[in-house]
Amino acid sequence: MEPQWFRVYQAVKKAILVGEMLPGSQVPPEFDLSEQYGVSRNTVRRAYLALSQEGLIRSVNGRGSFVMQTGLTYEVDATSRFRDVLDQQGVRSAIRIVESQEVPADEEIANILHLESGHPLLRVTTLILGDEVPFILTVRHIRADLVVGLDRKLKETDSLTQIARREGLGQLRRVSTTVAARLPTERESALLQCPVNAPVLVVHSTGRIDNGLLLECQRAAMNSQLIRLSFQAEGR
Template sequence: MGETDNSTMTDGSGVARGSGVSLWKQIAEAITAEIAEGRLAPGARLPTEAELAERFGVNRHTLRRALGVLTEQGVIEATPGRGTFVKEVPLHYAIGARTRFSEIVSSEGRAPGGRFLSSQREPAPRDIAERLKIPHGTELLRIEIVREADGVPVVCGTHWYVADRCKDLEFLVAATGSITRALEALGLGDYRRLETRVTARLADETERTLLALPAGRVVMVVESVNGDARRLPIQYTRSRFAADRVQLIVKS
């Protein structure tokens, strides 16, 4: 239950006590109005719970109910370790023959970024070998990376490459934070999308951590095969996009 009012009074907090309208609802409406009026821009970080509770003159329980409703409505988003933010318009991510994360993010007026996580060598399992059209057991280079837009994680990706065609690729990705620039350095910058498959599921614990997602959120899993100028597969990728932060657009 929220706080109850014993007298009608409007103070500097912007809420009217005793008005018959629950305080949590008034707080939610006040924050929504600030967003609509542009005083809180998309991507803006909200003050802390303590600061908001003091501003509105309410307890934490009442404030959290207001924030919870706004979260359910998709107005704001709380990300573990970062705070609560005004939801941005989903990133329009076009999937076509030439799909480049940095170019897509930049075209949306946002700053692209990347974090290299790890790399390792491993034999190709049958499913990936089939996608890359190589013998089962061929040595692959596996790279894990997170990509961001304006500092907000959008996608975590696992990339597999035929190791003998992409020597030192892991070091180039670690240095640049970019798959595209790393492949360009190896003369493979003109890679093209050969195949794309899209599914959706609940994010697992690792994905929630990497993408700063609360429990219960969905990821879109995009499996893709990219090839060189001769359409020879060089990369198989399994990307997990935060579903509410991106809109996938398939171009023909």
């Protein structure tokens, strides 16, 4: 005999998979389902935990649980930006700056950007959201000596690509990308609102401006339950 929570879990999962509950919509409150199925709220909570661990729903404190967006494909090339992918699919994109501070380049970052250790950088941690759902957590190290007031300008425009153009640095192009997968840290799990036992895609990349200088390097942790990566061959 199947446990009561599993019966609730299967019913909600089926409703999501057949499209009765659409991405971004709120799933019924625990009280409503406990009444509908004649079970305790703890039983419903157990079913929702299993759905969350599968990446089918996400719980937001004080607001309830929502059906997750799934299956967005990010086609990566030299100039592609994930926010454009969201916008093209009718998902309202936004960037939230988690923290921003000037730091000296350590040896690892200095080597990546071809700088001397101690070179001034702006380290910016941001979340990229679609319809208020966090998709990507990025930590970027950007040369702080090439743009006056870089921190302020990033907060105003949310786009390093636009800043580079306005400052006469030209087009910012991605010149290297490496991808790995691992379990998220506790902080990544909390910020991305993803299960701690579901892998994230970790993407390391560098960006170069028209004069050949590397402007930034970044590490992005992507919710693998929401994003698929596609790499296009040059010249296609």
